[in-house]
Amino acid sequence: MSPERFARINQMLDNRQTDLTICLDKVHKTNNIAAVIRTADAVGIHQIHAVWPDIEMRVSGNTASGSQQWVKTIKHYHMSEAAEQFKAQDMQVLATNFSNTAVDFRDVDYTKPTVVIMGNERDGVSDEGLAIADQHIIIPMIGMVQSLNVSVASALIMYEAQRQRAQAGKYGTRTLDDAYCQTMLFEQGHPIYAKACRRKNIPYPQIDDQGQILADETWWQRMREPDPQAEA
Known part of the structure; x- marks a missing residue:
């Protein structure tokens, strides 16, 4: 291994956020899954979760650009299984959803242990996902559309989390075993x-x-x- 490769891998490991994650709720399009994984790698997320009860999810290597090698996808057949893991890590659970209690996604403290549940474009977050959420969040829009592609919405939220965590000095200290x-x-x-x-x-x-x-x-x-x- 070259010194440059060794340094780059160590830098990645030093910046991984083990208490920040995304949960994809029945998102089945492989290009969207792969794009989320690619962004997760870019902001230093260690692993993501995906709930899909019926079929095996496959990630397009071309779309993810190899990032699936660095970001593990934990698959769950039911949201309750994912919820148990989030509870064990004492994570605040956020869900994207238009509701009377939803707040601007930028008004949330992402320096806390956090999971963000993202739904698919047709149905949004499932009832099961909404039920375990501590807070609903929205991405404000002033145009004609009412929703964004799930990979785009995920990227906006992940980069806000990265911004807050960088300001709080949460990058650069290794937390992985x-x-x-x-x-x-x-x-x-x-x-x-x-x-x-x-x-x-x-x-x-x-x-x-x-x-x-x-x-x-x-x-x-x-x-x-x-x-x-x-x-x-």
């Missing part, structure tokens, strides 16, 4: 060796503070052994 960071450094810094480890069922090695592999001779010997899949 070391095991996850080691995995990312190895998989993204040494992808050929990482693929070989998965094929040969070899444990991942440690990565040192220069981005290089720390492994004993036994590990390297197993790496040099013939690939069982190649012989099959």
